[in-house]
Amino acid sequence: MARYALTVSYNGIRYSGFAKQKNLPTVQGILEESLQKIYGLPIRIKYASRTDAGAHALGQVISYDVKKGPEIDKIPDALNGLLPDDIRIISAREVSRDFSPSKDAKLKLYRYIVYEGKNLKPFLRGLCLFSRTRLDVDRMNSACRVLCGKHDFSSVVVKRDQKENTELSLERAGVMRCDSFPIDGEMRKPSFGDFVVFELEAQRFLYKMVRSICGLLIEVGERKLSVIDVVSIIRGEKKWRVRVLPPDGLYLVRINYGENLCFMR
Amino acid sequence: MARYALTVSYNGIRYSGFAKQKNLPTVQGILEESLQKIYGLPIRIKYASRTDAGAHALGQVISYDVKKGPEIDKIPDALNGLLPDDIRIISAREVSRDFSPSKDAKLKLYRYIVYEGKNLKPFLRGLCLFSRTRLDVDRMNSACRVLCGKHDFSSVVVKRDQKENTELSLERAGVMRCDSFPIDGEMRKPSFGDFVVFELEAQRFLYKMVRSICGLLIEVGERKLSVIDVVSIIRGEKKWRVRVLPPDGLYLVRINYGENLCFMR
CATH class of the missing domain: 3.30.70.660 (Pseudouridine synthase I, catalytic domain, C-terminal subdomain)
Structure with missing residues (x-):
């Protein structure tokens, strides 16, 4: 099992905020859909900061755990190929298993x-x-x-x-x-x-x-x-x-x- | 009868171009709808340049003729109050009765x-x-x-x-x-x-x-x-x-x- 952290930029205009909500378009919802396509199984992400409906991000940070899948260097291009163009993966890296995007945030x-x-x-x-x-x-x-x-x-x-x-x-x-x-x-x-x-x-x-x-x-x-x-x-x-x-x-x-x-x- | 010329800026993302088309959202269509509300009668506009679906304008010029209505100085605010926020009237002026926004364009x-x-x-x-x-x-x-x-x-x-x-x-x-x-x-x-x-x-x-x-x-x-x-x-x-x-x-x-x-x- 590995934990990956991604930096995500998005234009929030079309979304009901970051955090997943039933029957509403959210950034988390779209990200998890695309991750599921790549890994072939449901992936639940954690995130640094909830952003409101209509708000934007240049550097939101998310993390998720996987057993196997594409190499970390391939993740941004693979995801960007699936994501709508108002959500972009800027970078990806492997982090320690205890990394929390929200709790570990210093600033x-x-x-x-x-x-x-x-x-x-x-x-x-x-x-x-x-x-x-x-x-x-x-x-x-x-x-x-x-x-x-x-x-x-x-x-x-x-x-x-x-x-x-x-x-x-x-x-x-x-x-x-x-x-x-x-x-x-x-x-x-x-x-x-x-x-x-x-x-x-x-x-x-x-x-x-x-x-x-x-x-x-x-x-x-x-x-x-x-x-x-x-x-x-x-x-x-x-x-x-x-x-x-x-x-x-x-x-x-x-x-x-x-x-x-x-x-x- | 007076001829007015307006400078219009628009974000073309949501529109099927400037020129009016049946059953499609166009900048001309929206402008004519708003003008009709202000003058209480159908107004047909002329324009300097046709822009394609998805293309934008900072300074498109349109003209139309009216018999009576609000003072020219009031037109931009009155129209901007009715228009969606991706179309803005930048300025308005009265022009001579033979002014043509397309034919008179020098550059x-x-x-x-x-x-x-x-x-x-x-x-x-x-x-x-x-x-x-x-x-x-x-x-x-x-x-x-x-x-x-x-x-x-x-x-x-x-x-x-x-x-x-x-x-x-x-x-x-x-x-x-x-x-x-x-x-x-x-x-x-x-x-x-x-x-x-x-x-x-x-x-x-x-x-x-x-x-x-x-x-x-x-x-x-x-x-x-x-x-x-x-x-x-x-x-x-x-x-x-x-x-x-x-x-x-x-x-x-x-x-x-x-x-x-x-x-x-």
Whole structure:
């Protein structure tokens, strides 16, 4: 028995999210169907991070166990030949038998993309949020500095479960302005352009947390909230009506498993 | 009676081309439906250029006549409110009663986008051609210099009609390499990156001519044809099996009507 881990990129527009659901098109469902064709038996995959309906991934990580089958180097091409072209296997490797794509994740990096303009460009349909308001990037970066570090994030998320541990450490948060469609590539320094890109990195995120933190940051960028408001909100001293941004602009960029096992794109 | 001209951008993925066809989704069909809602009567539009099923436009130009209705400044927002988000009205203006979007066009600029890489990125589905072969941009630009100017292009297109006048002047042709998704914006000098962008400009093009000229150029970039071969092909001395590239990578960028009436994006 061997355990394989694959890095997967997908355009979530056509899918009801990553995680399998009965009678709905999901990325996990399609992946498991294709794996079954290759191995000739049902394969159940594990994954690093559940992504919502309509959200995207550049570097989702999945794992599965098999007894025999094609060599690991052949897996990406074999799967890509079967998969629809909005799901691509980027890489494959053998991992230790105790590897867990979710539990072993040291850091997860998410990106959220906003396009500012008079009209959303038809080509960016489903791929970013559209804003007619000019966002103040410096102000949003000040708010990012407030949000970074260890906090109880319960005041900025939609609570699913009262018992959930809402304390966690946001390792990195930042907002950048770019002049071209910034799905991948390393983000550079804040500059000019009509695209505003949010990056958030943490070991774990709460339910729809990236989309609600970006919602909070956008209200700062729109000058509806001050940086001081953000301090009060995160401390639980001020109420904020949670604004969850649509999934269109959300990308799971990469999962970092530490020095020895880092799944980049 | 007034004649209005609108600049329209659309993502062609969901449409069977621009021109109206019975029982098929077309951009013209959708535009006329929305115009009918605004004016309360059937409106027939004229257009600058027919685009094929799956091809896109940044700056298609359409015109129509009306007796009365909303002010011209209100038309883009009113229409955009009714149109699906893969079709956007960029601008509107009143034009003279004898304006024809096709006949008055002085130059039409088309762009064709190729992405080079191991895998097509899922986000570029339907928006560019994917090539695993590294294309030689310098070589393609040498071929562009051969193709520019007045020629009988019958040897590089699919002939629809023996009587068609296949002599025309290709005013500009060039190939650029970019490092980010280059749908819009002015193209800069050839540089680095995984995107290869073709630009062709002429007053008129023959049936599927942009896609077949780019097919010819790609064979030059793949080193299947030499620049000398292109000279022989365009002179009709050497046969070439016309290679029409898929419509995914094709964009009608803008129509130039001369100094007094230039419809830019």
